[in-house]
Amino acid sequence: MKLAGKTAVVTGAASGMGKAIAEMFAAEGANVIVADLNEEGAKETAEIISSNGGKAVGCKTNVADVSEVEAMIDLAVSQYGTLDILVNNAGIMDGFEAAGDITDEKWDMVFDVNTKSVMMSTRKALKVFLEKEKGVIINIASTGGMNGAHAGAAYVASKHAVVGFTKNTGFMYAEKGIRCNAIAPGAVNTNISASMKDISEFGMGRAGKTHGLVPRAGEAEEVAKVALFLASDDASFVNGTVVTADAGWTAGF
16 A cells, blocks of 8 residues: 555545545545535545545645644644645636636635635644654646646646646755645546536637637546556656646647
């Protein structure tokens, strides 16, 4: 097992990519804190893991609330003795609003969930990682964090920030035994579209010009396999970078 005896926290793990990552990590021997704003969904994922012989605890976490983020990390340490892997997966979409249409409220909400939460959980996890000089951070970014055509202004900017934060963190702590990488998924079959409200016809029309070039949508399990690689010692020399998983969508532009 690639993660035997490790403890992992996965945010946004009640569904989609987070759920697939949590289940795959547990199948590879990790103890998993299944964190999500959807408490019922988090506990259901944890129960599935337990029924399959794994170890997991469901945890209601609003990743935009620093006290809940810190409690999530503390739970991992109190429940399993330490923390080895942090997966910042929780995220929301905007409504494809361009800069002229975005509201302050939507901008702040998207950044709080997609970007600030990554900083807060990383900051807290680093206290554990630095003490033992070992740890892995995996941030779920997006192909929208590498170009400007896949979503609205807020989402694209928030994910660009995650990419920059990932590279900075990987570099800053490279000599401390800590690795920080990101995954940039393309189109994946998840329920993230449920977070989209009042979709901008203009913005969607523009972004749709690139959406039509998607070779195929991926499955959550395909992204989970990338996360497993980055979390394991197989990726011991991989740090401060972004792995694109999009079936070749962005290779041509």
